[in-house]
Amino acid sequence: MNVRARFVAIIVVLAVLLGAAGSYVGIQYFGTTSNENSDQTANADQDAENFADLSEDEQKEFIEGLSGGADIEKVEQAFSVIQENSLIEADENQLIEGAIEGMLDTLDDPYSTYMDKETMEEFDQSIESSFQGIGAEVSMVNEKVTVVAPIKGSPAEEAGLKPNDQILEVDGESVEGLDLYDAVSKIRGEKGSEVVLTIERPGSSDPLTVELVRDDIPLETVYTDTKEIDGKKAGVIEITSFSEKTSTEFEEALKELEGEGIEGLVIDVRGNPGGLFTDVQEILEQFITDDQPYVQVEDSQGEKSEYYSELKERKDYPITVLQDEGSASASEILAGAMNEAGGYDVVGTKSFGKGTVQQTIPMGDGSTIKLTLYKWLTPEGNWIHEEGVEPTVEVEQPEYFYTNPVEIEETLKFDDNKEQVENVQVMLEGLGYEPGRTDGYFSEATEAAVSKFQAEEGLSQTGEVDEETGGKLQELIVEEVRSGENDRQMDKALEVLFN
Template structure:
C-alpha cells in the first residue's frame, strides 16, 4: 500500500473532523444554487438563517426576553439564583451558565451534539490554514469513550499503530473518563516534536495498549492520484482522505487529467476517510450520478424529506469501483452509498463506520458554539445507515498481519507462554514469512524456532525469546509489509472487478 499523508479539511490537531467524529463541525447540507431539489429543500438549505447567531442584537434581546418569560426558563433562572446566592462557597456565574448548557446537551445522549466554550473554540481555530500539529487521527465519542474513527494515512497516529475503534482511556497517564470529546482532544493535541502517551482499549485485546506518539505537522491535502495497468488497460486511482472546501476542485482537476491521459477505468479510494463537507462530496458525485435518482436525502425531526439531485445526464463511459473500510464515515459513506445505489458501482473492502446524522455549528454570539444534530441523511433509496454502516458488494479483508497490535513486552515472551501477546507475535512472524507453527497464542517450539530465525535475520541475538528489541524489529517489518502496495488485497480486488 502506498501510504501518503492524509489530513482533515478544517479544524485541528487530532484531525477532529466534521465527518464521523463528534468533534467535526458536521456535514454541510446546503444545496448549491443550480441544484434541483424537492419543495422542502429550500427550507433546509437556508436552515441556518433561523439560527440564534444570525439574528440582530435587537432580535436576540427580544427573543431572550420572550424566553425568560416562559415557565421552563423561569425554573432555570430560579435554580440559578438559588445556587448563586446560597451555595456554601462562592460560585463562578459563567461556569453555572455553561454547565447548564452542557447539561441540556448531555440529556440528548448524542455524541455529535456538543458545546464548545470560547476558550475551546479559540484553541481549535488555531493552525488550520495549511496544516495543523498533532497526531493525525479522527475521533468520536462512542459509548462515552473517546474512540478512533480513523488515523490519517502517513500520520504519527498511523505510524504508531492506532486503529479504527481504538478507545482512548488515558492520556499521559491521566484518565479521560468524564471529559467531553473536546476536552480530551485538547489533551492529546500539541506541538510538533512533543510526545504523547495514549493508553487504549482495542476490541479483541484483553489488556490495554500503551502507545507513544510523537506529534508532527499534518498537511491539509485531501486528494492523491495514481495510475495502474490492468490487463493492458490504463486505470486511474484517486484517493480522497477527507472532504474539505477544496476537495471537489482538486478531485475534478485530477479526474480531468486522468481522462485526458486516456483512463479506461477508475478506483475511488475513501478508506480511512472520516468525512467532511457535503457540498464537496455532492460536487464529486455530480461527476458520476445521472439526475434520475437523488444524490442524498435529508430528513428533519418531523420525518419530512428533502432530496438532492445531480444535473448530470449520463454516466461515465468507463467503469468505476469504490474502496472503503471501517474508517470510512459520514461524507465518505454518502459517496459510497450513492455510487452503489444510484450509479450501480461496486463497493470493495469492509463495512463502513456508520454515521448518518447531520450537524449544524451554531455560534452563540460570544465566541462559544453549539454543534447540534438537526437531521438524518438517507441514501438515494431512503436507507438510514446510522450505527449500521454500509456493506461492501465485494467484501475483502486485508492479510491478518494488517490487524496486528504493537508489541508490548514487560517481560520477555518465551516458550510455553500462552496469551494474546504471543498470538499477536505469531501473526507478525507469519506475515513476515516465518512459520511459528501455530497462531493460537501458545509459544511452542516451532514459534521459538521462528523467533530465532527472525532474530538472526534482523541482526539480533537469537535467544528465541521476544524482548523489547525483538518486538520493535517485528513492528518495523510489519509496517514495511503494510506499506508495500503488492500486499494490498483490497486495491487488487477493486482493480480486478473493474472490468468484470
C-alpha cells in the first residue's frame, strides 16, 4: 500500500478559503503577520515540499509526528482486513476515500470536506471568469444544504431564493445525507437546462417549489454607483464576493469615485457570501490605519496572529458599511474591521455568522481535503461564529422584500384563509395596491385589489389569484426589489453617512 494513501492526515499549508461554502479555490497562506507565526508557516511549507524526497520510513516518522503518535497501524490493519476478507468486493480507492470522508465526518464540521478529482474540477471553476449553474452560494447548516446568498443577477436571485433557504430536494430527489459537494453537483448543470428545487424557508409552514433555468454565472464582483443626498455626493461600491480580482477591481473603482469628488462612501456587502482572505485583506488595508489590527487569526493551540496595514492616515470622508443576513465570512471580516478598528457604522441586519478558516490540502491525485484549521477574530478579539456581526444601525427592508415565491395549487379566492393569501397580500401592498389586510384572510378589499391589479396588467379580471396572476405578482415584486427604489437600508446608510 502506497505511503501517501496510508497516511492521509498530512497537513500541508497551501491555501486559504473563507467562502461560506468554500466556492473559491484558496491561495497562499495569509501573508505577512505581526509575529513569528509567519516563520512557522514558512517552515511548514518547506517541510511539505521536502516530503516527497523522504524515504517511506522517514515519511511515516514525519506523519506520525504530525499526528501526535496516533495509532496509524490500526487504520492500515482495518484496510487490509477489509480488502482481503470482505465478501463484498472492496475497491482500494473507494476504501481510501471512504476512510478520508469518515475521518472528516467525525469532526462534525460542515466546512471540512473531501473532494475527489471530479468534484475538485467543478470546484476550480469558481475562480474562472464564469461557470454554469443557478448562481447561489450554499453551505451545510445543521446537516441541511442552506442558501447563504444568491449571486447578483443569477437565476437563483431572479427566482427569489433567499439566505437561509434550506434545499430539501433537487428534481424530486432528496439531498438528505449527501455531503455539500455531492448536493451542489446535483444543483449545478449546463446552461439552459431546468432544475426544480424543493426548499424549506424559515417562517413558511409548507415547503416551496422553485423552478430555475441554469445559466452562465459571471463572476463580476464589484459594482459602482453614485447618489446625491442633501446636496452631497456619495459613492457606492457593491462587492458581491471576494475572488482573485476583487481587490484590484475595488481599488480601481474607488480611485474613479474619488476622482469624481465623492464626499462619502458606502461599501455594500449585502448578500456577499465571502471568498478569499487576501482580497478582503487588501481592501481593508486601504482604510484601517497601522495602529491596530484589522483581523486576528487563532490556531488550534490558541496562538493568535494579528494583521496590520501600513496605512498612516485614514480617508478624509465618512464611510458606512451595508450588510444583511447573506453577508458571510470575508464580508463579516470587512464589516467587523471597519466598525471595531475604523469606527465606521455598519447598517442593515445581523450577518450570517461564519468565523472559521479552511485550507485546501491537495492529496496528490487531483483530490483535495478542505479542512478547518483556524478561527478568525475581529480586531477586538470577538469570535462571531454562529453569532454574526451585529449592525450598529439596524434596518429591515420593506416586508415585501421577504415574500415567498407564489405557489398556486388551488386558485386563491374570497373567504380563503391561508398562508399563501398573506403572501399575496404583502405583495399587493408592496406594489401600491390596497388589500385591506395582510393576515391571510381573503377579504372583499383583497378581492378588489386583485381585480384592480389584473385590470392594470391586462389579465382576466376575476378577483381571484390563479397561476397566471400569481406569476405576474412575483415577477413585478422581483423587479421592484431589484430596482432599489424602496431600499430602506441604503437610504439609512446614506443618512448615517452624512450625519
